[in-house]
Amino acid sequence: MGKHNIIQPVKGTRDFYPEQMAIRTWLYNAVRKVSESFGYQEYEGPYLEYIDLYAAKSGEELVKEQSFVFPDRGGKLIALRPELTPTLARMVAQRQGQLTFPIRWWSYGPFWRYERPQKGRTREFFQWNLDLIGLASPITDAEIVSVITSFFRLIGLSSQEIIINVNNRRLMDVQLGKIGIKKNKKEVFRLIDRKEKLKQDAWLEYGIELGLTTDQINSLTNLLENKELWHQSEELEQFFDLIDVMGISDYVHYDPKIIRGLDYYTGTVYEAKSKDPSIKRAILGGGRYDNLLADVGGNPLPGAGFAMGDVVITLLLNQLQKLTKDLRVNPAPVFVTVFDDKHMAQSFRIADDLRKSGLNVNIYPQAIKLGKQIKYANRIGAKIVLIIGPDEIKDNTVTIKILNTGEQQTIGYKSVINYLIKMLEPDKSS
RNA sequence: GCGGCUGUAGCUCAAUGGCAGAGCGUCGCACUGUGGAUGCGAAUGUUGCGGGUUCGAUCCCCGUCAGCCGCCCCA
Numbered sequence: 454m455g456k457h458n459i460i461q462p463v464k465g466t467r468d469f470y471p472e473q474m475a476i477r478t479w480l481y482n483a484v485r486k487v488s489e490s491f492g493y494q495e496y497e498g499p500y501l502e503y504i505d506l507y508a509a510k511s512g513e514e515l516v517k518e519q520s521f522v523f524p525d526r527g528g529k530l531i532a533l534r535p536e537l538t539p540t541l542a543r544m545v546a547q548r549q550g551q552l553t554f555p556i557r558w559w560s561y562g563p564f565w566r567y568e569r570p571q572k573g574r575t576r577e578f579f580q581w582n583l584d585l586i587g588l589a590s591p592i593t594d595a596e597i598v599s600v601i602t603s604f605f606r607l608i609g610l611s612s613q614e615i616i617i618n619v620n621n622r623r624l625m626d627v628q629l630g631k632i633g634i635k636k637n638k639k640e641v642f643r644l645i646d647r648k649e650k651l652k653q654d655a656w657l658e659y660g661i662e663l664g665l666t667t668d669q670i671n672s673l674t675n676l677l678e679n680k681e682l683w684h685q686s687e688e689l690e691q692f693f694d695l696i697d698v699m700g701i702s703d704y705v706h707y708d709p710k711i712i713r714g715l716d717y718y719t720g721t722v723y724e725a726k727s728k729d730p731s732i733k734r735a736i737l738g739g740g741r742y743d744n745l746l747a748d749v750g751g752n753p754l755p756g757a758g759f760a761m762g763d764v765v766i767t768l769l770l771n772q773l774q775k776l777t778k779d780l781r782v783n784p785a786p787v788f789v790t791v792f793d794d795k796h797m798a799q800s801f802r803i804a805d806d807l808r809k810s811g812l813n814v815n816i817y818p819q820a821i822k823l824g825k826q827i828k829y830a831n832r833i834g835a836k837i838v839l840i841i842g843p844d845e846i847k848d849n850t851v852t853i854k855i856l857n858t859g860e861q862q863t864i865g866y867k868s869v870i871n872y873l874i875k876m877l878e879p880d881k882s883s
Numbered sequence: 884g885c886g887g888c889u890g891u892a893g894c895u896c897a898a899u900g901g902c903a904g905a906g907c908g909u910c911g912c913a914c915u916g917u918g919g920a921u922g923c924g925a926a927u928g929u930u931g932c933g934g935g936u937u938c939g940a941u942c943c944c945c946g947u948c949a950g951c952c953g954c955c956c957c958a
Contacts, residue, residue, distance in 0.1 A: 519956065823917055830918075
């Protein structure tokens with residue numbers, strides 16, 4: 454009997470009980486609403502891909518260390534998808550000739566990464582991907598960031614709670630050149646990425662290991678503290694102008710330390726973080742890539758997009774107590790009781806009539822004490838309880854009890870449906 | 884994959900090298916045509932799992948699994 458013989462869930466996975474599933478669905482609906490409000494189309498790729506798809510493009514680590522990989526019966530290596538961008542590249546490349554560019558696509562689905570699970574990080578997670586492909590322009594970057602801020606607003610996260618930090622890789626490339634850093638740029642980007650994480654002396658040491666001179670490290674440090682550096686990038690000047698025009702500059706800030714880990718970013722990059730220092734992980738990250746299809750054999754196409762995992766955002770919303778809004782766990786507001794075996798048929802009849810009229814209706818599947826049935830209805834979150842006993846059946850009426858006020862009245866059977874529909878109407882819109 | 888902390892009832896957590904505890908929740912009754920409140924009562928544990936030390940281990944030791952924190956990486 455005990456729980457000791459229950460087989461454990463796979464490490465790093467989550468069970469979605471109805472309460473959590475309601476949150477997951479709510480998040481998905483918010484994502485869909487915002488994506489579609491900007492005209493993005495939903496798409497989806499397979500959850501399984503040959504590992505070769507990732508081998509060329511994503512970072513080495515992502516494929517070798519962080520993917521769930523297994524051989525199929527023919528010995529070919531299959532990966533549970535660790536990210537969507539390579540799939541997107543393939544899907545676009547396959548139809549490159551027939552798509553109307555620019556395309557705006559979004560997707561929300563499961564991904565798997567073989568990582569050490571901890572707070573804000575699981576091995577199985579959901580990710581929102583949104584991309585605009587076919588144009589290389591700061592306008593598209595600004596649009597993507599605008600989608601992001603719309604999303605934050607929709608789910609109730611203000612610029613008090615969230616910040617989107619922006620930088621540009623081309624700008625950093627030029628600036629690094631100016632201070633004589635020409636080689637090892639990928640490594641230096643990594644060094645920049647870790648400025649905030651490492652302690653100062655550890656960071657300096659890392660820089661020296663990369664072969665930088667003390668002068669260069671000093672120059673780099675100055676660079677990374679220069680909040681006005683973006684004025685030297687025409688792209689970013691345009692970008693921030695647009696952000697201003699769109700009225701979202703309260704969320705968006707320039708930060709020369711933002712560089713992003715993925716290799717395929719080429720231009721403007723950004724990440725959103727919580728201002729609450731207890732959540733250090735990025736909520737979402739994205740940027741411009743100008744060479745999306747190169748590795749899957751298509752003609753090069755520029756694009757921009759971002760990805761947001763469900764774990765950190767849910768964690769944040771939980772912490773800020775923004776999830777308490779009416780997340781509907783019980784879909785049926787109406788609860789029909791069963792008086793006794795003799796009068797059960799009438800209860801089933803009315804439940805059926807109500808369902809035919811479009812109402813969601815629960816019925817107690819057993820003729821036990823009325824008190825228990827009402828108690829149960831209350832527990833599972835019903836709003837209205839119907840009582841059909843001998844008196845009601847004799848008079849051809851139904852007793853309606855509203856649970857949160859306790860008031861109750863008996864009305865004619867024929868008017869019950871309209872009465873309930875009217876009563877629940879304001880609820881339906883939400 | 885590496886380093887650290889933790890694991891006791893459904894949940895939150897006490898406790899002791901010698902009979903396993905509380906609060907909350909659950910269930911029952913007061914209340915056989917009416918829930919939430921109150922009162923009374925009840926059930927539930929191989930103390931994560933496996934091994935060792937010991938007369939005796941939930942406690943000490945080793946291993947393992949899982950969670951959390953950090954590294955790595957990133958959503």
